[in-house]
Amino acid sequence: MCELPPTRYAWDVDDYRDDYRLEPARLADAPRLATMSHEFVEVGLRPAWSASRITWHIRHPESIVLTARAAGVISGFAIMRYADDVAHLNLLAIDTPHRRRGVARRVMTWLEETAFTAGTFIIGLELRATNDAAYAFYSALGYRELGRVPGYYQGIEPAIRMARDVRTARGTTPGMRQPAP
Ligand SMILES: CC(C)(COP(=O)(O)OP(=O)(O)OC[C@H]1O[C@@H](n2cnc3c(N)ncnc32)[C@H](O)[C@@H]1OP(=O)(O)O)[C@@H](O)C(=O)NCCC(=O)NCCS
Numbered sequence: 001m002c003e004l005p006p007t008r009y010a011w012d013v014d015d016y017r018d019d020y021r022l023e024p025a026r027l028a029d030a031p032r033l034a035t036m037s038h039e040f041v042e043v044g045l046r047p048a049w050s051a052s053r054i055t056w057h058i059r060h061p062e063s064i065v066l067t068a069r070a071a072g073v074i075s076g077f078a079i080m081r082y083a084d085d086v087a088h089l090n091l092l093a094i095d096t097p098h099r100r101r102g103v104a105r106r107v108m109t110w111l112e113e114t115a116f117t118a119g120t121f122i123i124g125l126e127l128r129a130t131n132d133a134a135y136a137f138y139s140a141l142g143y144r145e146l147g148r149v150p151g152y153y154q155g156i157e158p159a160i161r162m163a164r165d166v167r168t169a170r171g172t173t174p175g176m177r178q179p180a181p
Helices: 010-016 027-041 051-059 103-117 132-140
Strands: 020-024 063-070 073-082 086-094 122-128 144-153 157-165
Touching (some): 020 103, 027 063, 027 073, 027 086, 051 063, 051 073, 063 103, 103 122, 122 132, 122 144, 132 157
Antiparallel strands (some): 020 063, 063 073, 073 086, 144 157
């Protein structure tokens, strides 16, 4: 049986404030990432992100499974799938004691810069319509709501669809004139 690393608590993590490392996930991380997905993203839903599905993404050349680690322990992760014109953020979760330390912002910046370098300029995502924290987070990063998708989550909960054009600076709206340099 696979032993999962222990969850860290707020009083353990102050030393890590500036010491998060971003690294591609290893195959051995998949069970922990599936657990984080069930615990933080899929609460109340049938778990859709199994360890084997996450393993598929770790192996797939057009997906990136990126982890943030503090002292070697996973504090957060994201899964992004890249296509020619659009990249899709499948999952993003930060372990509770590591939130509001800029970890998710760093993870998203890494994924967006990778997309930009690859010439994939639009990043799309869906989030649960009740997830106010995630909505505030994505809005702070310049993502804009495109619309709502009824029943997106297993027919029982709507999604909010958001997107950002990584060619625009954060906090600006695509199509708006940018100030002269
Ligand atoms: C949403 C989530 C990924 C944010 O991660 P995080 O590492 O705490 O985010 P950051 O520290 O990088 O936040 C960057 C900015 O986003 C905004 N933000 C983040 N969390 C917020 C919250 N709970 N309420 C309001 N604004 C928030 C703030 O503007 C923040 O900047 P600030 O801390 O300087 O004010 C995290 O709360 C999480 O994992 N939630 C559970 C899983 C989830 O909802 N995933 C996303 C949907 S799939």
